[in-house]
Amino acid sequence: MGAVMPPPACVEHRLSTYSDGPPVLGCGAWFKNTLCVIRNGEAYVSRSVGNLDNAAACLAHENAARELLDWLAGVGNVPPAAIGHDLHPNFHSTRFALDLAQKLGIRAFAVQHHHAHIAALCAEHGVRQPVLGLALDGVGLGSDGTAWGGELLRVDGADFERRGHLRPLRLPGGDCAAREPWRMAASLLCDMGRSAEIATRFAAQPAAAELAQMIERDVNCPPTTSMGRVFDVAAGLLGLCPVMRFDAEAALALEQAATGYITRHGLPAPLAEGWRIDGGVLDLLPLFAVLADLKGIDHAGHGAALFHATLVAALDDWTGQIAALSGIRIVALGGGCFFNRLLSAGLRERLQRRGFTVLEASQPGPGDTAIALGQAWVVQRILEEL
Template structure:
């Protein structure tokens, strides 16, 4: 079904999403038209469904497609499909940074045409510097954007595997706090002395420990610090358990202020790098009590939400913006979304987050399409700019053929 927009694109743009929870989107003169959910593109059937949706949406456009929008990651099937279709149709494929697209999706849904501050929090998305982003403070305007700040980075011991093992993210947080010597004593009983010692050495040497600014990985570390799901069987299992503990405690206590007044976070929010290490330090040293896990989980959510909101509010003041947009899968966390919004409102700011569109990757294609449509309509954005934006990816494509070619 079309999603009517205040500023439809006069030049149709087809967007193919990223990797997880993939959807495609066509943005044309009649509005935004989304595909069904394809699922994660690790599955060949999902890849075939994406290609079918992309071709179907292009055929439904009243005008020829002007450009194809895709994620920056060169190895995603969606990126490879975009480049293949662009070559077939003799148009340009334009990469859109993952978190820029998350904020673009919010702006598209709400018809925002003025500069905003964007707070994009999720598990991972490739940054323009080639590193894994996921806790991003952005300035976004139609046709332009820049990164203002990010969360304190953590190492990913073992790379992507760390996203499925929250105990590794706890080890990474301990290392980031200068407490590496605690990794083996704290984690040996749960995961074994050998694995704990190995991860400690990896972190200390930097071997296979790429950095990430991901908010999702900080949630993993917090959950592991409280003994919740050191290993995950399903996506975001640890973060969901942490939210559930916090929600139960807040429902029973009915006094969020009580836990905040007992424990101050001490986080500086007038900086480009939001250092949330003190939150993990507090969880690790939380006093023993019958309600320890629930109280600590609630405090973590509230302290993080306040720090994020104050950080964004400071950026809004500096940039002269009155709007903050919230995007990314971490805002599926109801406590985080509610408390960040409340705190931003207390600063006198307007807050927008997805309502009909997903805040996670299922809504990313709309943002990609909107970003590219705005670029195409911007004065001075010409063919040379479009071609330049595709060049970094063509030499990095895997040699294997597309599964549905």
Template sequence: ADDDDAVRRLSRRKHREAKPLAVMVRDLAAARRLAEVDAAEAEALASPAAPIVLLTARRDAPLARLVAPDHRRVGLMLPSTPLHHLLADALAARDVPAVVMTSGNASDEPICLDNAEARTRLAGIADAWLLHDRDIVRRADDSVLQMLADGPLFFRRSRGYAPVPVFLAGAAAAGPDVLAVGPQLKNTVCLASADRAFVSPHVGDLGGLAAGGFFAETVATLQDVLEKHPDTLAHDTHPAYHTTGWVHDHAGARARIGVQHHHAHLAAVHAEHGLDGPVVGVILDGTGYGDDSTIWGGEILVGDPGGFVRAAHLEPVPLPGGDAAIRAPWRAAVAYLRHAVGTPLPDLAWLARHDTGPVLAMLAQGLNSPPTSSCGRLFDAVAALTGRWGDVHYEAQAAIELMAATDGAAVAAAAPLCPPEPLAAGEPAVIPVGPIVCGALAAVQAGAGVAELSARFHRTLIDLWTDAAATVARRRGLGTVVLAGGVFQNELLLTGVRDGLRARGLDVRRPLQLPANDGAVALGQAVVARTRC
């Protein structure tokens, strides 16, 4: 893990040049030489589940730069199999501080299951093979988490944790067995039976044939292992998702129930914590199909598994090229700039590196520019204003690295990008994004660096969502707020909004057993579907 050339070649071969890699160390003493490790983190590292734990890297850690480029944290794991221990001992004898450990797959594909599959699919990645005649029965990725003061923040819940059930209470524990097939991205599958919900190991993004096969394999395995084949199937309402199509193709006489994406996020936290009655849900993510057929992602909902209303949301902005703008955040920046200040666009040096003409034409004519209220896309746009993240190599790279450019102390001391505005009356209240974009633009034009912009942007969002959620709670007479969605994988935003709402006397709940991201959606689908049976 300290060999720059080796790590560079591995990253290139796996097509993850900018994406962090996990490393394995021999023991906790070795971990502490690379990162800061507190008691809770040490307990997680040494637990039987043996997850990858994200730790604050030491400045002098002997690690290649590409192990965790532009990140404050590094993912560490301890040996968890006999082979791991043999490897760790051999490397320690050669004074090698750590070794990169990465799944046996190509980027964004399922893990290889047997020797023949590995030698075919990994031929362009591996230089050598260590083979064994012991079959792998179930694919399972490493679990990934970070420890916060109030418990784990899962990024991926898989080996060691799944399918340990989430225990349900109250209305969530009633109703028939349900098989929920999850979302398109970060897919998991959930089977709810009686007072238990079994969420599968991480399946991943369902963008290719191999992933689709792994998804079908997971659906079959979960039902066979539990010896239950529910008569009710739950799925996302997005008509183009692989999971939606699978349900339509395989349901037969079984009942099919579509569940709105952000309602599922709210319901998952509601069920995990055994809550009763309606709550305020702040649901922030990159994409989710809304009830109005637009893309949602910056939402305040009020509801429970039985139903919801959209109380407030970010102002929708057209996204030129749809998914193309996710891979090229400069497109999002152009769209948000046009929305905030109009045309011609401001004189920013990075704009000259991109062909903005066709994008502006698309926006002007409304061609392939679906409106979105996504907080994830707002992150992309503000990050791209710096000129640093015009294009990205993996999902949410711009937002993740923008977060890594600052820290909690800087955010606490930062001035917001714009004055706070009270939440408008009526529902759904629309939260303007123009003032935020204008504030970010002014900061960039005044010479603010990435660290300053990041701190001020995080301060702005923390204040915005804290004020808006508290206002909705007061208007509705509710005392509990749940936080969910992939944007809340951002520890600064999560802890900032959580602490701000608690300071106002509200009971705040977040995912503890499941990720905040789409890895929890299947659980939410299952408990929502049970209320409709």
């Protein structure tokens, strides 16, 4: 009777992972949190409980975990063999996972955020061989303790290596910069030696006059390799979204402006010499220098389209160079930035033209709702090696 029990009500996605292993639980990320159980080669991913920044979401997270555990007990009377959680020690999902593991007498394993993004694609597509993963999102704690978000990873089951990353950007004011794209634009102006422009260019922002000094003195300006912040730089320089009212507003505004321009004028050619690659680090500073100087009636639309065209070409070049060194011919595209259709479609076309097999997310999608799936899949691979 137990074997035919339907999944619990909290489950939104059910998919095959094409690999057997003991039942495991993934506790997900901070943003758009989900949980995932993998059992008998199938993954059951819960609907998102939202961001774990409030008591209601945290309680919903815990309730979903209990539903999944009760279901596991009902279908096989077997608790999970292990639990996967994010690398960040202060997430509610991490603390809950560690506490739950202790209560159940099982092991808990930390899985780096971007490793989990790429692992989720491996799980969905049933890929067990090494892949080159391009993980592009807003933020995730890196294994070096800094904020990652623009990463090229070699992922081989339970293991990953960071083969490349975006040139680090400074976040003036820390988390404030992730909500105010004008700050990210100001940061890049400083990097270009143009800090004197900040006060006038962003005169509508009360903190503009002081921000240049903060950046030049490197006070409260933690580094990040986030692709999300790269989109913020472009939106800030083009005046499309100085301050965000909701998550990813700047990136959406940039994509919409680019789409409108492309509809009217076609896709511009990528900016010649718009990027540099050195030692696996992709530097988009030449592109930003051009965007900062665009003028004209539709400079924002033109700049947004030029940004997308050049970014896709740069990522293609970067991925191709790293792949040539590794010999890997499978590229997985993970992270919330791939909700951007201009980015995902453009990069897919270029990579396939090079002969790569490209893995993209179908369910539960490329964003953080896939993290729990990736965590659970990695934990199963860890258990295989023990």
